[in-house]
Amino acid sequence: MPTFQRRFSIVQKLIASYAVVIFLTTAALVFALLGLYSQNRTAKEIARTDLFVISATYRLRESLSAQDRFAGRYLILKSDEFKDLFNQRQSEFMTILGELGRRGNDQPFRDLVASYERYRQATESIFATGNGDPLAAKKDSDEVAARIDAISALRRALLDQKLAEADRRESATVRLALILAFSGFILALTVASLTVHSISTAITKLKKGMHRIAEGDFDYDPQLPAGDEIGALAGDFVRMGKKLKELEQMSLDASPLTRLPGNIAIERVLNRRLQSGEPFAVCYADLDNFKAFNDHYGYIKASEVIKLTAELIHDTVRQMAGGDAFVGHVGGDDFVMVVASDKGGPVCEHVITRFDDFIRQHYSAEDLAKGAIEGVDRYGVPRTFPIMSISIAVVICSREEFASAVDIAKAAADIKDLLKSTPGSNYLINRRKGKR
Template sequence: MSDSTKPLQTRTRFTLIQKLIVSYVAMLFLTTTALAFSVMGLYSLNRTAKEIAKTDLFIIDSANRLRESMLAQERIAGKYAILKSDEFKLLYSQRQSEFLAILGEIGQRDNNGLFRSLVARYDAYRKEIERAFAASTTEPLPAKKEADAVVSLIEDLSSSRQKLLGKKLAEADRREADTVKLTLFLAFSGFILAVTVAALNVHSISTSIRKLKKGMHRIAEGDFDYDPQIPIGDEIGALAEDFSRMGKKLKELEQISLDASPLTRLPGNIAIERVLNKLLQSGEPFAVCYADLDNFKAYNDRYGYIKASEVIKLTAELIHDTVRELAGGNAFVGHVGGDDFVMVVAAERGGSLCEAVIKRFDDFIRNHYSAEDLARGAIEGVDRYGVSRTFPIMSISVAVVISQQGEFTSAVQIAKAAADIKDLLKKSPGSNYLINRRRNPR
């Protein structure tokens, strides 16, 4: 895979939070939709049930009552024809009012063609009965035919409504089945989605954790360049990036630790060169202060290596504390080796730092000589050529190189310039420092 495609993958990859949000939104949508369909189905069934109870069942029941009322009217009319009692007229009138009331209630709910035919036929029947009552004849009532027609229409009305009721019930059953199926499908889909997302997330997280755990073991074994190969884009990917950066940092720290002086624990030559090259690449001006202890060999011969090592260690602490105090946290202190130290600070802080280091060192070093040697101001010893000489109390010389942009191209050039300055300083007694080729005696 080319590097040009990686940014696109990074942009299109969801984080864990986004995955969870999207999955939960999808599950919530499916669950809400299932609930909505279920509620709508129940509402539709309830509305159908109300419509059936209010219209269909009412009309069917009313049709039965109409039929009973019509048959009762026929019986009363027949008895009147025989007995000619006005009491039967009153009973007929009551039944007729009952019939008309029921007919009116049906008309309010279903005023279709069959209903209108029923009204017309009953009106014809009623007129025939009224004429028969007015004639007071003993002949059989001529309204039998009309009565039979009214009863037949009532039965047709009941039958048609029963058929319509059957269709509505069948449609309600179908809608109920469809609602149940769709609700179950949506609910099951939401469940499957939840299980799938949970399984994928668990698998992804557990796999990444195993890779990170393996990476930790590899780093513990010293393989600081190990890549856990976890795709970036989500939180675990970001953690993997931090993990890789941690490995690189540990590698750098290990190199610094291996390079550091076992006595002073200050960074050694590799770290010093890295810092100088980094500053040279930045182009920012800086000061490199090379500090060297004068007459250290004579002190070592006089007081022994243990006492001399203590002086080296305490001098390193003195320089480190002074740099941190005066030059800030971005300054650097290194131990080249032996009695040589390096301080890298901002260009404008070189002079003041050297003065502070020299003053503190001169006060400090007197505590490590005997009263006799301090009274003489020197010790007897042998130089590197085997010649007996008198050596003054130990002092410190600091060669300062100011690096401006483009003046130096490598740490080697800076070291050579500092060595030239230090050669000049060695010719002067006591502690002193020199910035480039300008001497600043104490």
């Protein structure tokens, strides 16, 4: 592509084309000006309205799906956290809806608003009573989704019509320009054709990119050069695709048992905290004698302990360390807590206290009386295993001391090895130990 196509904006390209046309003949200028201005106006209208509306419908669908998930989890777990998360996504939905309404308050939009109002009332009943009708809320949610899809489909159809009209005008401009001054307009026609072709090609690529992202190809890049309005819009498409892919990876990475973020999210959080430059504490929790408990009581009971332990850790961290703290599930009986550097010790103490009280409820009276269970170790040797306990290795992290999440994990593993030699639930901050 010529250098000027990459360096100049759409408006600048059009002005250059007009200057050449004016220099050659006034008659050709009038028609070319009208035609090219129409193309420019169509491109801007598409960028400002059609692509915005289509992008907004994608965000509405994602927000609605999140609301459905949080409402469903609230019905199961009765946790106010999910109600707060639901309200956040509802607020996000209403903001997007307001932006969409400013683009056009037509009948499909009013139908969408009415459908969402019914859905909102159904979910309010669920959160108010704790046992509302999930089927009614699901039906209303499906209706809202259908309204969103209808708006998206309508806007796609309008976009296709605009593209077809733009192509028709382009052809008419080129034909008449050739008729008016074929010999004198060679240079002007070349510049105008390149400009129009650039706009048409960019719009086509953006349309293709929109469809590819809608089909789940979040890595697709329309490969439009930066420098003009459509190039900037293409960059927004690429960033949107990366964000959608990131959200998808986090969803797939979550533990199916505990629903806590997994290794990908944990590594991302640790690296982001390191880049921020603020010190923080990483608490690596591991259940002692879990394998013996699993062998003795069975995997169903053991899975229940893992799930309840995850809830215990999550609730404790949220209560003690606030909303910017993070809890992840490495896998098995290993968990990670990321909190402010001064919260590491208090959080560990509360987790240990709650866990030691909680875990006794999952042993039989006979085993509790003995204070242990019989089993075999990983080498097949019969042994007596004490009541399950929790060990927490705490690493105080800073960018000066650790370069990556891998370095933090290694330091936590070294501390955990020291903890394993001490019976009972305990925690160790770097080289200082606190025991309960």
